[in-house]
Amino acid sequence: MKSADKIKVGISIGDLNGIGSEIVLKTFEDARMLELCTPVVFASAKTITFIKKKLDYDITFQGIEDASQAIDNKFNVVNVWKENVNINFGEETAEGGKYAFESLRAATEALKKEEIDVLVTAPINKHNIQSEDFKFPGHTDYLAKELEGESLMFMITDTLRVGLLTDHVAVKDVASAITPELIEKKIRIIYKSLQQDFKIQKPKVAVLGINPHSGDNGVIGNEDDEVTKPTLEKIRSSGKLVFGPYSADSFFGSGNYKNFDAVVAAYHDQGLIPFKTLSFGSGVNFTAGLSKVRTSPDHGTAYEIAGKNKADHHSFKEAVFKAIDIFRNRQEYTELTSNVLKKQSKKI
Incomplete structure (x- = not known):
């Protein structure tokens, strides 16, 4: 070494x-x-x-x-x-x-x-x-x-890590870009990174919903019910500690992010606005994977x-x-x- x-x-x-x-x-x-x-x-x-x-x-x-x-x-x-x-x-x-x-x-x-x-x-x-x-x-x-x-944009500080399902994708294309395969791939990358790059043996990962209030049971879009939730259930069945989807609007303000080793946001601004608000000047962009x-x-x-x-x-x-x-x-x-x-x- x-x-x-x-x-x-x-x-x-x-x-x-x-x-x-x-x-x-x-x-x-x-x-x-x-x-x-x-x-x-x-x-x-x-x-x-x-x-x-x-x-x-x-x-x-x-x-x-x-x-x-x-x-x-x-x-x-x-x-x-x-x-x-x-x-x-x-x-x-x-x-x-x-x-x-x-x-x-x-x-x-x-x-x-x-x-x-x-x-x-x-x-x-x-x-x-x-x-x-x-x-x-x-x-x-x-x-x-x-x-x-297999790259993943991973914004990190000593106390906060935010990964993205989609990074430099136009907002109008976000929902269609997020598929079960993409979610599984990004979770796999982030999980391995937490283990090998940050020495966290059994990571806990939170995933934010695509829509406001994670869709409110289909009232504000069906993507979270039809794509995110069943995919996270499948990932959990393999033994990974992955939770969500959480409503993004209150997740950071409530301090809930402190209960997890990493947070996965659906798109660029959903993850980077709170990240930079909480850590601007000390945050780092790490390319995991x-x-x-x-x-x-x-x-x-x-x-x-x-x-x-x-x-x-x-x-x-x-x-x-x-x-x-x-x-x-x-x-x-x-x-x-x-x-x-x-x-x-x-x-x-």
């Missing part, structure tokens, strides 16, 4: 016109972070030098050509590109999207090659990053394809404050901490599972 100072945290820089570079540099301006991990930023020495001077950060870095050359106790910057890049803080530009993808693609390749151990992604603009090579609603779907996993660990802060590019040295970096720092914790938990889970299998094989 790796010691703490050997974990390599890969970082994609996000949209250069947003606050991504600012929160990355603010996080690692604290030299104590280098005792915890080895940061590997995918950008360029020229770009980081410009941003460092522009925002007046006291941080030194090591320019490298490949992630495998990363040096412990240094802030490493992989030269993904060599040319000068026009940085226009606060503006949505095609160039900003282009280099956001170049950084993400290089970081993902390094993750697949195990040149880095985990990936923390700074915010992208989901519009200007679109291209022939990137036709996805966001990081989650791109990484699911590249890492060949992948073969590799990926986290990100719980906010976007924040163009309105980009380049003004006003961005709060604590969510990004938490994303680094959570990526390291989850990586270690997975190592322990793998070792324990392997030992159990060895003992069982000896008995046979």
